[in-house]
Amino acid sequence: DARVTQTPRHKVTEMGQEVTMRCQPILGHNTVFWYRQTMMQGLELLAYFRNRAPLDDSGMPKDRFSAEMPDATLATLKIQPSEPRDSAVYFCASGLAPGVGTGELFFGEGSRLTVL
Amino acid sequence: GESVGLHLPTLSVQEGDNSIINCAYSNSASDYFIWYKQESGKGPQFIIDIRSNMDKRQGQRVTVLLNKTVKHLSLQIAATQPGDSAVYFCAEIIQGAQKLVFGQGTRLTINP
Numbered sequence: 001d002a003r004v005t006q007t008p009r010h011k012v013t014e015m016g017q018e019v020t021m022r023c024q025p026i027l028g029h030n031t032v033f034w035y036r037q038t039m040m041q042g043l044e045l046l047a048y049f050r051n052r053a054p055l056d057d058s059g060m061p062k063d064r065f066s067a068e069m070p071d072a073t074l075a076t077l078k079i080q081p082s083e084p085r086d087s088a089v090y091f092c093a094s095g096l097a098p099g100v101g102t103g104e105l106f107f108g109e110g111s112r113l114t115v116l
Numbered sequence: 117g118e119s120v121g122l123h124l125p126t127l128s129v130q131e132g133d134n135s136i137i138n139c140a141y142s143n144s145a146s147d148y149f150i151w152y153k154q155e156s157g158k159g160p161q162f163i164i165d166i167r168s169n170m171d172k173r174q175g176q177r178v179t180v181l182l183n184k185t186v187k188h189l190s191l192q193i194a195a196t197q198p199g200d201s202a203v204y205f206c207a208e209i210i211q212g213a214q215k216l217v218f219g220q221g222t223r224l225t226i227n228p
Contacts, residue, residue, distance in 0.1 A: 004159075033215070033216065035218075042205075042218060042219070042220045042221055043160070043205065043218035043221075045215060045216070045217060045218075048215055055215070056215055091159050091160070093159070093160075104150065104162045104165065105150075105160075105162070105216055106162070107159030107160045107161070108159055109157075109158060109159050110158075110159050
């Protein structure tokens, strides 16, 4: 059963610490998205990749956030240094580029981050 | 600009009744819309999609209606069940942008 895998599922850290979240997209998918979900902001798009190349990261605070795809099976989202306002659930999603497939995105279970 | 919003943040219906969740979008260049369902503690899950060249699409117990004239999208769920309780998001893909933008979400509660 193909699915998007995210680690860690939960992370509690102290302000100033580095946080790295990882995502394994579904094999064969060529787009990967990072979303952040909070009660106040809903689902915010942070960054997305197509064929491992970053297409848009305008939703991401550049001074502390970075997103990469070292290879087709791994996407990472790093926060350094972390701040309490970064506390949220971070979702990774993968799919086929619109026009190629249905455009449906498959979401992981999310990484719940708490920054104290 | 890009904006996808929802008319109501919460909706309660009786089990067995039909429910309608509404969504307004502002970008006339959007050409593809998706409804997602998110249960507590889980990621959003695809329900149904519709392209801008259609005005209606039906799935199993769900129907999506698109009114491009007023930029309105709705999700109809027939004969609601307890398992339908979740937050429902509409999302749009803007032509050429290739990114999925989500609305705020509506929490649907099914009363026994």
